Amino acid sequence: MNDVPVKEILRKIPMSKPANAPKEKKEEKKKCFIIGPIGSAGSETRRNADFLLKGIIEYALENTNYELVRADRVSSVGSITTDVVNHIIDSDLIIADLSEHNPNAFYELGIAHSQRKPVIHVCRKGFSIPFDNSHERTVFFDISDWDEIIAARNSLVAMVNCIAEPNFTVSNPYTVATDLKKLAAGDDKEQQIAELSRENEKLTIENENLEANLRRTSVNQTRQASNEDILRQVMAISGARKFYTDAVDGKVSASDKSTSNPVWWTVKNEKNAD
16 A cells, blocks of 8 residues: 555545534625616717716726616616615615706705715716715716726725725714704713814815815916907917018008018018018
8 A cells, every 4th residue: 555645635525514513604795776867868978977987987896796776777666766765775875977967866865865875976067066075085087088987986985995994984964963953962072073063164165165266366377368368369469460561561650660570671671582
């Protein structure tokens, strides 16, 4: 009989789990519900919604444990509104498309906020965010620009990773207001914290409004400076053109015939050449 190493023998013996060993649990799928304008089949709204889903969201959540759900892809009977509300309540993550200022989307967003659900706000470029949600971080996207699509994907991935952090806390206008109300009803220390939090919230909003105004002012100043520069160039060209015409016709006065005037020398050289 050949000498077989003990390790080889042990490797061939089938190993059985102890009777009291815990059963292996499969990781349950989390649900991500998408709210926003969907539109009718073939409409521009539907095309934008589909691209957002397939070209941005599906890519960003590809390597996660989230199952994507959108209202039009749910097969069920009964009230659509009830189904949507139930999906919001049962979901682990909400992605809210605020494009087109769809009233249903904002109604559903309010429900998600009140349920303290993690929400990622997205919006197509060209649409502004209403004041109540303007200070919430938003992923803006442009489906007509490849670089913008890549940037939106990366931003979405970063936000999903942030939500997955153990110390992540849901914060939205509803949670801030209700938490401050609870603090205000507590002892003096809690009331002071609540007051400071309210002041901080006001300062944050004022700061964001100031930054927005500064950006608009900067754009307007740049635009005005550009317009003034263009006007100066047009006036210079128009003046030079008139001077050239007058010089050709012999209408230029002696004071205009200075050696510093390039137009005069151009006309003079042309006449000498003739």
